[in-house]
Amino acid sequence: MAKYNTNQRRELAAFLSQHPDELMTAQEISEQVDQSVSSVYRNLELLENEGKVTRQPKDGCREMLFRYMASEHCADMIHMCCSECGRTMHMDENTAKTLCDMLSSDGFGVDRTKTVIYGVCRDCGGNR
Ligand SMILES: [Zn+2]
Numbered sequence: 001m002a003k004y005n006t007n008q009r010r011e012l013a014a015f016l017s018q019h020p021d022e023l024m025t026a027q028e029i030s031e032q033v034d035q036s037v038s039s040v041y042r043n044l045e046l047l048e049n050e051g052k053v054t055r056q057p058k059d060g061c062r063e064m065l066f067r068y069m070a071s072e073h074c075a076d077m078i079h080m081c082c083s084e085c086g087r088t089m090h091m092d093e094n095t096a097k098t099l100c101d102m103l104s105s106d107g108f109g110v111d112r113t114k115t116v117i118y119g120v121c122r123d124c125g126g127n128r
């Protein structure tokens with residue numbers, strides 16, 4: 001049984017690593033990897049404890065969205081999520097630094113790992 005769980009976790013991690021920075025619910029992931037929602041949820045929690053996955057609430061509902069952090073690099077990036085196409089991108093390092101510096105001079109330290117800014121990306125006409 002323990003071995004079975006390990007395999008499920010490995011499959012889940014393999015699937016997520018092919019979808020870095022994508023926001024998905026446990027339900028969506030479970031359909032993709034063909035595992036029960038409860039075991040996906042449990043394994044996501046383990047990956048979250050290892051710092052490989054972060055979660056955030058989905059707009060206006062109680063469901064959680066999970067995001068796999070592609071690399072060590074990801075942990076240090078501010079992510080921007082397009083609410084039109086659902087893509088997540090990294091904030092330009094200079095912009096992120098300026099923003100964090102401004103906030104820290106106001107006495108607020110930004111937790112970059114958890115920060116996600118919602119908006120509309122250029123491709124979806126955010127700059128119109
Ligand atoms: Zn990232």
Ligand SMILES: [Zn+2]
Pocket residue numbers: 082083084085086087120121122123124
């Ligand atoms: Zn977009």
